[in-house]
Amino acid sequence: MNARPVRSAGVWALGVIALGALLAPWIAPHDPNARFPDLLNAPPTRIRVVDAGGGWRAPFVRPWTRVSQLEQRYEENRAEAIALTWFGGGTLVRSSDEARAPLLLLGADGFGRDVFTRLLYGARTSLALAVVAALGATVLGGLVGAFAGYAGGSLDEALMRASEFVLVLPTMYVALALRAVMPLVLPASTVFLLLAAIFTVVGAPFISRGVRGIVRSERQRDYAAAAASLGAGHVRVVSRHLLPAARGFVAAQLTMLVPAFVVTEATLSFVGLGFPSDVASWGTMLQDASTIRAISDFPWLLSPAVAIFVVVFSLNVTLQGRHGVMSYDRPM
Amino acid sequence: MTVYLARRLAFAIVLVFAVSSAALVLTRLAPGDYADQAFGPSGDRVAVERMRERYGLNRTIGEQYFDWLSRAVRFDFGRSMVYDRPVRELIADRAANSALLALSALAIATLVGIPLGIVTGSRFGALPQIVRAWSVLVLSMPPLLTSLFLVFVAARTGWLPVGGMFSVERGAASSAGDLLRHMVVPVLALALPLSAMFERLQSQAMGETIRQPFILATIARGVPFGRIVWRDALKAAVRPVVSIYGLVVGTLLSGSFAVEIVTSWPGLGQLMLNALRQRDLYLVAGCAAIGSIFLAAGTFLSDAALAFADPRTTE
Numbered sequence: 135m136n137a138r139p140v141r142s143a144g145v146w147a148l149g150v151i152a153l154g155a156l157l158a159p160w161i162a163p164h165d166p167n168a169r170f171p172d173l174l175n176a177p178p179t180r181i182r183v184v185d186a187g188g189g190w191r192a193p194f195v196r197p198w199t200r201v202s203q204l205e206q207r208y209e210e211n212r213a214e215a216i217a218l219t220w221f222g223g224g225t226l227v228r229s230s231d232e233a234r235a236p237l238l239l240l241g242a243d244g245f246g247r248d249v250f251t252r253l254l255y256g257a258r259t260s261l262a263l264a265v266v267a268a269l270g271a272t273v274l275g276g277l278v279g280a281f282a283g284y285a286g287g288s289l290d291e292a293l294m295r296a297s298e299f300v301l302v303l304p305t306m307y308v309a310l311a312l313r314a315v316m317p318l319v320l321p322a323s324t325v326f327l328l329l330a331a332i333f334t335v336v337g338a339p340f341i342s343r344g345v346r347g348i349v350r351s352e353r354q355r356d357y358a359a360a361a362a363s364l365g366a367g368h369v370r371v372v373s374r375h376l377l378p379a380a381r382g383f384v385a386a387q388l389t390m391l392v393p394a395f396v397v398t399e400a401t402l403s404f405v406g407l408g409f410p411s412d413v414a415s416w417g418t419m420l421q422d423a424s425t426i427r428a429i430s431d432f433p434w435l436l437s438p439a440v441a442i443f444v445v446v447f448s449l450n451v452t453l454q455g456r457h458g459v460m461s462y463d464r465p466m
Numbered sequence: 467m468t469v470y471l472a473r474r475l476a477f478a479i480v481l482v483f484a485v486s487s488a489a490l491v492l493t494r495l496a497p498g499d500y501a502d503q504a505f506g507p508s509g510d511r512v513a514v515e516r517m518r519e520r521y522g523l524n525r526t527i528g529e530q531y532f533d534w535l536s537r538a539v540r541f542d543f544g545r546s547m548v549y550d551r552p553v554r555e556l557i558a559d560r561a562a563n564s565a566l567l568a569l570s571a572l573a574i575a576t577l578v579g580i581p582l583g584i585v586t587g588s589r590f591g592a593l594p595q596i597v598r599a600w601s602v603l604v605l606s607m608p609p610l611l612t613s614l615f616l617v618f619v620a621a622r623t624g625w626l627p628v629g630g631m632f633s634v635e636r637g638a639a640s641s642a643g644d645l646l647r648h649m650v651v652p653v654l655a656l657a658l659p660l661s662a663m664f665e666r667l668q669s670q671a672m673g674e675t676i677r678q679p680f681i682l683a684t685i686a687r688g689v690p691f692g693r694i695v696w697r698d699a700l701k702a703a704v705r706p707v708v709s710i711y712g713l714v715v716g717t718l719l720s721g722s723f724a725v726e727i728v729t730s731w732p733g734l735g736q737l738m739l740n741a742l743r744q745r746d747l748y749l750v751a752g753c754a755a756i757g758s759i760f761l762a763a764g765t766f767l768s769d770a771a772l773a774f775a776d777p778r779t780t781e
Contacts, residue, residue: 299484301713304757305720306719306723310723310738310739314742315496317497317498400610401610401724405739424728429618442611443611447606
């Protein structure tokens with residue numbers, strides 16, 4: 135695979151997703167918890183430009199008519215054409231008749247909520263959690279690693295044994311167990327902090343081991359001795375002289391922790407131990423796709439899985455382009 | 467070598483001990499116990515206390531822990547509260563199912579990924595390029611996604627059964643075939659990302675080895691290239707891949723959790739999830755014990771394999 139175009143595609147995809155998450159309230163056609171009770175599991179609205187007579191016209195949509203309530207099958211009402219309104223109702227684009235033919239770009243879920251809207255809001259939750267946790271893991275891992283590498287001796291030994299121990303454990307089960315021993319029902323903001331804390335602890339050893347090695351070897355170099363002989367204290371030597379050497383490593387680890395955390399959140403929420411199910415996150419959205427029937431009959435419910443794939447893939451190719459390696463010793 | 471292996475063995479034993487102890491203590495410290503869960507807030511207090519008495523939930527955490535520990539070393543993990551059966555019976559089946567899933571996936575991933583990596587690492591051309599692109603693609607699909615995707619494909623096409631290990635209406639004669647058909651989706655879901663990881667690692671290691679001076683010297687002596695790759699270079703290039711196997715065991719367990727949930731494979735993952743939720747103390751600890759035994763065994767075996775592949779690691 136020619137790395138360059140793929141890599142820039144990855145960067146673009148990440149940019150689009152980040153922008154979509156940031157601008158969710160202005161791009162999303164609906165409120166994430168707005169329900170369309172007549173459109174449970176309705177398929178994606180098709181945007182048409184050719185009308186019944188074969189003539190071209192401005193993009194319009196057709197309302198869904200329910201054919202079978204039991205099987206939740208819908209058919210397009212071909213007699214009607216409902217125009218799209220741009221920049222109306224505080225959003226980028228929506229249908230001009232929201233009550234009868236809402237614009238459901240990725241269909242509706244089992245509660246009749248707009249999947250596209252929830253995907254955008256879910257990106258906020260899932261990506262914010264992953265990024266916060268990855269930064270937390272970097273700070274904690276960096277501190278532990280720098281401390282162990284600089285101090286050396288039995289403290290170094292103890293910290294590295296502990297790190298090695300956590301590294302061997304299956305991340306998914308550690309996160310699962312730590313989450314499960316907390317109260318099972320918690321408000322969304324508490325869940326966010328709790329998961330961020332758990333991921334930080336689980337992710338930190340991946341950083342601390344590498345940082346410790348780099349600090350340890352850099353400490354032997356002449357420039358470190360020179361800085362110390364000029365009167366720099368321990369903290370200054372570590373923070374201004376030794377830690378910058380670990381920058382490349384930390385950046386690489388960061389781009390691997392983020393996708394791992396996105397997937398862990400998705401798995402935890404999927405099994406009902408993540409965010410409460412009314413909060414839009416990619417994991418809680420996948421919960422709707424947890425039955426074989428939902429997966430095969432309403433495949434648009436899998437769109438958060440596609441979003442996760444795009445994020446992981448983009449980060450992977452970006453990383454590969456930067457370092458020329460594909461290291462993936464991350465869980466999941 | 468012996469000292470090294472003894473140290474790794476000690477690490478493995480500590481791992482099992484620490485993980486299962488931590489599971490018991492953490493679950494015990496968790497808010498709410500099984501008696502609360504079973505009877506609810508308005509439950510009969512006398513019945514709740516009787517149940518606590520029966521399972522030792524009314525004792526101090528220290529007493530309970532040492533009692534559990536003294537029996538656990540004899541492989542008596544107590545009784546499950548939810549199922550009212552000995553934990554050992556419950557986990558034996560489930561652990562076997564999980565092991566079947568994980569070991570099949572590991573075998574397939576190894577048999578596919580490593581030879582592919584040797585080829586893509588040593589050759590140039592269209593085919594290695596395609597394999598490489600495929601690997602990067604699959605590598606971005608963790609088992610949660612591969613299993614959802616494969617369930618989608620299987621359910622849409624009807625080619626393969628999804629959910630569980632056997633069909634409900636199975637005949638006794640076809641049960642082995644039935645099991646094999648049910649295994650395809652979960653095993654593939656777990657094996658695909660793993661094989662891609664092996665392919666990438668092996669390819670990288672092979673690519674680096676092939677540029678070493680000793681390979682050039684062998685080429686100069688006129689040894690055929692295929693023989694160099696598969697005989698000389700492979701010996702040196704296998705080390706980084708063997709060293710990853712220690713971490714793969716954890717990855718495999720993490721991945722099989724997602725796969726088991728999505729495909730309703732009756733393994734340890736589901737059992738432990740329910741046990742954790744319902745605060746089934748001894749079952750959680752039992753699952754953690756058997757899981758950590760898998761983990762410790764896998765880590766120790768890969769350490770030993772690495773020590774034989776490259777004796778320098780033991781120094």
